[in-house]
Each structure stands twice: as C-alpha cells, then as structure tokens.
Amino acid sequence: MTATDWLPEAVRANAIDRKLRAGQALFHAGDSTVGLFEVLEGKVRLVRVDRSGREAVLQAASAGDTLAEASLFSSTYHCEAVATTRAEVRLYPKAALLAEFARDPELVRSFAAMLAQQVMALRTRLERYNIHSARDRVQHFLTVNMRTDRRTVTLPGTLKDLAADLGLTHEALYRTLARMTADGEIKRSGNIIRLTRSTYD
C-alpha cells in the first residue's frame, strides 16, 4: 500500500539515493525531468514561484511520499523542488522506468491502478476539507477510515499528525475528540477509536 510497491526489481536496482541539506533544491522549473522521486526522510516541497517572488506550495512531501509522477510524461519540470529539512530522496531514473514500461505493459497498469487509488484518496480528503466544522470533519474521517468491523478506527500516527492531516490545529482536534467522547459518540483506548452506536436509529 506504499506508493512504490508497484515498482519492479529491475527499476529498484537502478535507484539512486541522494542526501539534501535543508534549503537545497532537487530540481528547478525548466530542468529536464530525470525520473520519479521517493522521499525517504525529511521533507521536500514542490513550489511554484510567481514573478513577485511569492511562493505557492504544490505539494509537501514527507517520508514515504512520491514526487513528480507526472514528470515521467513530460520533458521538463514546471515547478521547483526544495528540501525544507535535511532530507534523503531516492530517484528512480526515468530511462529505466520507461524502458520497463515498454517491456512490461502490466507494469503500466499497476502504475495506473496506484494512481487511480491516489486520485480517489485525494478527492476524499478534499471533500473532507470542504466540511468546515471540526466535529463533522472528524466524523467524516472516522466514517471513511472505519475498519471492516465498521466500528473502530486505528489511528496511524500521532494525534498531531492526524490534526495536520485533517487541516485542524492539534488543540482543535484534542478538544473535538474530548467533546465527542464526553457526548458518548466515541470511546478512545490508546490509538483506537470506537464508534459508539448513534442514538438515533
């Protein structure tokens, strides 16, 4: 379920790791594309800069995220990539990847499947962000991430991470969870949240 699971050995073997210091650029707009990046450690940002020097973040990638998938189908980059912390990235060179794509059509399908999955996940997060109330946003998250028992959700990381993921401050999340617990809507034990059967049904 990691974003690079679909990559075959042939491509992995050609990967190149690279360390970056904070502030160092990975590529610039206009550079020729070199391949697919995976962030191993630290944080890397894709940024577009307008003529007055204002920056707009296109993506903030952390460990485990992939970068610049679309660049595989384009000859130059259209944004900057900069490490915002000391970071380590892995490059899967474009040539090796495209060669594998040509040799193995099934691989392209896996790639497409992974991308389709991502599109869905991103759209879902986007919908969540359209909900303005913190409580409803948490509800949305819980409903979507319910385990198959349809009762519990296991939180992946820290609550702070979750807060960032939900687009809330961590304080707002703590308070919201506290209120939901007080109202008997959920029960928490460690990093597991149990949905209490709603009263109206």
Add this chain to the structure above:
Amino acid sequence: MTATDWLPEAVRANAIDRKLRAGQALFHAGDSTVGLFEVLEGKVRLVRVDRSGREAVLQAASAGDTLAEASLFSSTYHCEAVATTRAEVRLYPKAALLAEFARDPELVRSFAAMLAQQVMALRTRLERYNIHSARDRVQHFLTVNMRTDRRTVTLPGTLKDLAADLGLTHEALYRTLARMTADGEIKRSGNIIRLTRSTYD
C-alpha cells in the same frame, strides 16, 4: 484537458448514456464494477455510509468529471454513487476499456499520464486548503493558475464556483477580492484578474 480526452474512438463508440432522477443510485457498495463513468449533466456523489447511517462524501462530481477510475482495477465497488440532482452520465464499459488497454499499451500510458496530472492538481488543491487565511488562499490560487504571461489569471466559471473550489463561502471570496483590489494587489476586469506588481521587490 478534459478528463476523457485520452479515450479512443473504439471505447467512445461503446459508451452508454443514462439519465438519473435526483436521488437515484448509480451503483451500490458490493456491486460488480461496470466501467468508467463520466458525468455529463447534474451532480453525482460517491458516498460511504457507516453503520449508524451517517454519510461521508468521497467525491462530488459535476458535469465533466469522471467517476470511479479505480473501479477499473477492482471487481466490486466500495461505496455508493447517488445522483443528487437530475443527472446524465456516460458509461464506458469496463470490458471495452480493458480490451483496448490490452490491445494498445500506449493507451494505458495516456491513462496513467492523465491520472498523474490529476494527482498533482489534487495535491495542489489540498495544499491550498491547508492555508487558513482567505487572502492567502486566493493568492495561492492566483500564483498557481497564472497564465504564461505570469500576470493574469482568467477565471474559469462564476465566482461562486471559484469560492466553492477554494473552500470559501462566496461572501468571503467577494470580500477578499474587494480588499485585494482596494489594496492595489490585483485589478479585475470581467473574469480576468491582473496581478499588480507587488510593492516589496
């Protein structure tokens, strides 16, 4: 640049159009997947329902949007699709699509390229949503959607649509634009916004 541009004639020829009344379901969780949907008119929602009947919207698709790309690689649906208005959808049957995929590897690449593009666009919108200030959010939108002259942005639809896209109420957007205009940051003429050179640089 439409989401279905990559579809070849062979697949288009097999498309099936279908009209839905408001509230009508397109498919249910557990149903076998039938193909890729394109919304021609109206609105269709992908929804996940939890055991207490609470709904979480996974995607709200309007005219021009595509639906359930990931279902091409899965045998059953994992959510409900319901028209929220009278709507018309076009179905590209799975069999025809997969057959074309098998016949023409280049097509899968086009599909992947389109998805990669979408992933990037969605990630960018997500980053925008992480910005809490309405003004900075508008700035982000403008910087990202600047035309090649790097000075002007042409608004696609109505301001209300844009507001929804930005995750703001239309009132908030009007006010923000008014303030930015008053501050000389932008100039508006019709649906074109011109970025005034920032003062600090």
Add this chain to the structure above:
DNA sequence: CGAGTGATTGACTTAGATCAATGACCGTGG
C-alpha cells in the same frame, strides 16, 4: 537528570460563516 515532544486544557481573539438585503442581468413565456 534535563531536553524534547506529545497530549491536554484554559483564556482570548479574530477571521470567516451565517443570515439578510439589494441591484444587475438574463432568459422566457404570456
């Protein structure tokens, strides 16, 4: 043991949501 981080709660402020009203515009049907 002290530094660093996560979890939590309190107090205060504010930006944006909400409710409301108005004018412009546009198509349409009588």
Add this chain to the structure above:
DNA sequence: CCACGGTCATTGATCTAAGTCAATCACTCG
C-alpha cells in the same frame, strides 16, 4: 415587448467556532 423568476455579485451586521498563545503533565531518550 415586458414582467417575472432565477441566479450571480455585492455589501452589511452578527455570531461563533477555531486559531493563537500559554501553561501543565507525562513520557522517552541519551
């Protein structure tokens, strides 16, 4: 041809939920 219903654009007033600042406690790690 014009009145009318609908939607967009815009602005005002008000309210509240979430952001911000701040403090505390628990825990881990070297």
